[in-house]
Structure formats: C-alpha cells, structure tokens
Amino acid sequence: LLQLLNHNVVNDLILLEPLLDALTALEKDSSLLVRVLALRGLGNVASGSPEKIRRHGSQLLASMVNGMDDKDDPNNLLALEAMSSLSKILHHLEERDVQSMLLHIAIRIRPFFDSEHPDLRRSSIILFGNLSRFSRSDSEVFSEQILNGLVTLLLHLQDPEPGVVKACKFALRMCGPSLGCEELREMFGNHLREERGIHYGEFINDVCKFLMRSHPTLLSRLISTNLFYFKSPWRELRAAAAMFIGFLVLHVDEEQGQQVDLDQLISGEW
Numbered sequence: 001l002l003q004l005l006n007h008n009v010v011n012d013l014i015l016l017e018p019l020l021d022a023l024t025a026l027e028k029d030s031s032l033l034v035r036v037l038a039l040r041g042l043g044n045v046a047s048g049s050p051e052k053i054r055r056h057g058s059q060l061l062a063s064m065v066n067g068m069d070d071k072d073d074p075n076n077l078l079a080l081e082a083m084s085s086l087s088k089i090l091h092h093l094e095e096r097d098v099q100s101m102l103l104h105i106a107i108r109i110r111p112f113f114d115s116e117h118p119d120l121r122r123s124s125i126i127l128f129g130n131l132s133r134f135s136r137s138d139s140e141v142f143s144e145q146i147l148n149g150l151v152t153l154l155l156h157l158q159d160p161e162p163g164v165v166k167a168c169k170f171a172l173r174m175c176g177p178s179l180g181c182e183e184l185r186e187m188f189g190n191h192l193r194e195e196r197g198i199h200y201g202e203f204i205n206d207v208c209k210f211l212m213r214s215h216p217t218l219l220s221r222l223i224s225t226n227l228f229y230f231k232s233p234w235r236e237l238r239a240a241a242a243m244f245i246g247f248l249v250l251h252v253d254e255e256q257g258q259q260v261d262l263d264q265l266i267s268g269e270w
Contacts, residue, residue: 020045020056024063032073036081039067043085057097060089065101068108076112076120083109083123087130095134106131106145113152116233118161125153125164129171135178146175147218151225154207155244157192158200158236169194181214201243208247222248 026038042063045056067082086105090098105127112124128149135142153175156168169192176188187206191198211218222244229241 017056020059024059027063027066032077035067035070036077039063039078039081039085043081043088045089054093054097057089057093061086061093061098061101064089065105065108068105076115076117079112080120080123083112083120083127087123087127090127090130090133098131098134102131102134102142103145106142110145110149113149113156114232118159118164121156121159121161122163122167125156125167125171128153129167129174132171132174132178143178143180146178147215147221150175150179151222151229151244154204155226155229155232155237155240157198157203158234158240160234160236166194179214181210183210184214200240204240204244205247205250208244209251212248212251212253216252219248219252 020042023038023041026034029035029038042060045060064082064086067078070078073079109124109127112120113128115121115124132142132146135146153168153172156164157172159165159168172188173192176185179185184207187203187210191203211222226241226244226248229237232238232241
C-alpha cells in the first residue's frame, strides 16, 4: 500500500481518499513499526500524486505532527519518518496551508538539531530549512525561530557528519532572506553552495561582522548560545563555539563591549 502511493498510478485510482483514510487510521496502531510505515505511505503521496497534496494538505500535515508528538517513540523512529515525509510534502504546499502549524513544528524539531543520531540532526535541519520558506511574507512569525537556531546551524557546519554539514548549508541558504541583512543573505547563498568548501574561520569572522552591524542587540544571546556548546560532545563544535565568541567580541563597538561578561567567558568549561 505504501509503495503504491509512491507511484503516479494513484492518479488513476478513485480510491486515493480511502487509502489515505486507511493509513491515517493506522497512526493509532499499537505497533510502532506499523505507525512508522503508515507515515511513510502518507509521505509517498508527494511522489505518487503531488498535485493532490493541496487537497489533502491539512490531513497530511496533521498526521506528520501527530507522528512527531507521539509519546510512545523512545528511539524517535516516528519523529524521523515524520520529518522526512514532511519535507517532501512541504514542496507542494503554500503558506496558508502551513501557517497554523509553522511555529509548533519549528519548536518541536529544534531539540533534534543536537541529537546524538546524525539522521535526526540531518532530517530536522533540512525540515527547518524547508519551513523557513513559509516565513518570508510574514517575517515576524518565524524570524525569532531562525534567530534562535542560527548559532546552532552555523556551528554544525563543523559537524563530523558530512550529511549534517550539507543539511546546514541548505538550511542557512533558505534562512538567509529572513535575517534582515543583505550581506548575510549573499554570503549564505554564495559560500554555502552544496559543492563548495568553506574556510570556517574566515567565514564565521565575516558572519560575526555582519551580525554585529545588523543585529547588535543579539550579542548577549549569541554569546550565551555559544557558551552552551562549550560542553558539546563534539570537539569540532566546542572549538567552533570558542572561535565564534572570539569574532563576536572582535566586532562589537566599545559600548557593546561593555555589555560582555568577561568572567562568564573565562569561566566557561570545556
């Protein structure tokens, strides 16, 4: 059934709606595997019948959100399937279809950015990038989430898993237009192309320079978030966080610099 929905033959079936209803009903099955496969089948509609997603968008979105919120998912298998399927579905929806659930999804997936499992990191970050596309006509709805996740995405450009680095490049390119800084948008678009390598030190230096010009009031928040990563399990991120803070302090003006708590920085544990 789930493979059938992956092919365009479903366009010729008058049974598409009953098939979707049957899969939706399986979301409450006692078997975790059945629930995972049901979500996969619903996500396959994006491949098999993309032009019909709009008609069933609210049903599909609700199923994916329910999957991410499932309490009986200790290894986050449902959440992983829901995030992967939702990324496919979002390509065929418009902002009005997603708006009511945008913040809920963004907040729900944020903890997965730092998951010990690379597939969860990668899928959640890709989904975040896809969600950011819906923030542009009403930047206030999603801009706070982008700013909250910015340090994490920039640090995970140093992630030990190449797939996560690729996901961060995509998400930052997608988020760039919502940051309110043309220089950052251009940087992310030009330097974070999938096939292009970056010199991280030079890149983060320029990012900090433009951040302090466009969002000087974010200094304390940016430093606090980086300090959190001093205890990251990945040494690459610990080093990147220290570098990030150094460049932030370098590019603040004298008045801003007085707001920096040097004792807090010095006492940061590695």
